Amino acid sequence: MHYTGTIYRPPFESASLLLQVTAGCSHNRCAFCTMYRDVPFRMEPMEQIERDLDEAARRYPHVRRVFLENGDPFVLSTERLAAISERIHERLPEVETIAMYASVLNIKTKTDAELRALRALGINELNIGVESGLDDALQAMEKGYTAAEAVAELTRLREAGIDFGANVILGAAGAGRGPENAVMTAELLNATKPYLIFTGTIHADPGCPLYENLQSGAFTESTVGEYLDEEETLLQCLDIDCRYFGLHPSNIVPMDGRLPADRETLLAQIRAAREAFTPRQLASRPRRYGEGAVVIED
Ligand code: SF4
Structure with missing residues (x-):
């Protein structure tokens, strides 16, 4: 699996597959936060995500929960999140929940219909x-x-x-x-x-x-x-x-x-x-x- 820099996750995601789909945080300015100060925000290439999922399918074929990395992957467009979710389900058919860090600002960028579509793809329990x-x-x-x-x-x-x-x-x-x-x-x-x-x-x-x-x-x-x-x-x-x-x-x-x-x-x-x-x-x-x-x- 490909990880860059420090990978953070909530303690209750300790059994989840951690899949890096972004680096850094798109906001990166909360006054108390030093998690990603020196990490420019970027999307990971889909080829890399697919390689990681292929590896996960070999090593953890029965995984049921995926946690997307890093700071706020919910900032990704609905199309991008849908494409990642579809690839997860193709390779890891037992996955029930795709969770991730998200911010109030990320929700603002999505319509009600987009949020429902993402929920239908298994995205849930955002942190x-x-x-x-x-x-x-x-x-x-x-x-x-x-x-x-x-x-x-x-x-x-x-x-x-x-x-x-x-x-x-x-x-x-x-x-x-x-x-x-x-x-x-x-x-x-x-x-x-x-x-x-x-x-x-x-x-x-x-x-x-x-x-x-x-x-x-x-x-x-x-x-x-x-x-x-x-x-x-x-x-x-x-x-x-x-x-x-x-x-x-x-x-x-x-x-x-x-x-x-x-x-x-x-x-x-x-x-x-x-x-x-x-x-x-x-x-x-x-x-x-x-x-x-x-x-x-x-
Ligand atoms: S949104 Fe989260 S990761 Fe980003 S700067 Fe704020 S606390 Fe840090």
């Missing part, structure tokens, strides 16, 4: 960085859409039968605004009904605007206690049936459950963490390591 329901946070993160636009596009996606998992960022609005971010993000998610919510806390590596803003003090990160309060509010406000996946290393409390069934269990985990931390720890800001992994010092 979308929704991030926040607060317009000023979305603007500061340079996402390129408003919360209302996100609701409109994600609703079109769902009405075409395409499910999506939503990535959301706790602390996206910064210190002192956690509950506000949680309420507005829950409102967006309740309106659009993702099948999965993937949470992480805000963090940045060198080489992106958010890192500079954290260093200069232009953006103040939430404290440990504020992160816990924000996630508690988010869980209380969510009114949908979905998986709540909080196992990103940047989370203060690792958790994974279903809503609404596991809501009280997840809330109890947050409350237990709050009781376990000292007042000083709750008032501190987490130390970060790779992928934003948190360490809370004594």
Whole structure:
């Protein structure tokens, strides 16, 4: 299989066949993201995709799920995505789902009929960085859409039968605004009904605007206690049936459950963490390591 640069995938796609159909990200300007800063966006040649599928057919003939790479393959035209999907089904007849990263901006470029046609070809369960329901946070993160636009596009996606998992960022609005971010993000998610919510806390590596803003003090990160309060509010406000996946290393409390069934269990985990931390720890800001992994010092 042909892969260039770093290949990213959500943790729940660990059993999927990873098929590279693009390099980089067509947007490549979110303020917190360094994933593809030095990778110019491009489409992979169809001959290469076909060679990879031929190899996959020999090595993994019974694969049932494919995850298209890289940053936002859903930006490809409907014709291109349809041609890739057809080649997948020709060579891997047991494939049921073709998933990928996508953005709200990608959905905008497709008509309702095109979205339905892509769903009919097995494209489903897109992973979308929704991030926040607060317009000023979305603007500061340079996402390129408003919360209302996100609701409109994600609703079109769902009405075409395409499910999506939503990535959301706790602390996206910064210190002192956690509950506000949680309420507005829950409102967006309740309106659009993702099948999965993937949470992480805000963090940045060198080489992106958010890192500079954290260093200069232009953006103040939430404290440990504020992160816990924000996630508690988010869980209380969510009114949908979905998986709540909080196992990103940047989370203060690792958790994974279903809503609404596991809501009280997840809330109890947050409350237990709050009781376990000292007042000083709750008032501190987490130390970060790779992928934003948190360490809370004594
Ligand atoms: S967060 Fe996603 S959409 Fe934004 S620049 Fe990074 S890969 Fe692209």
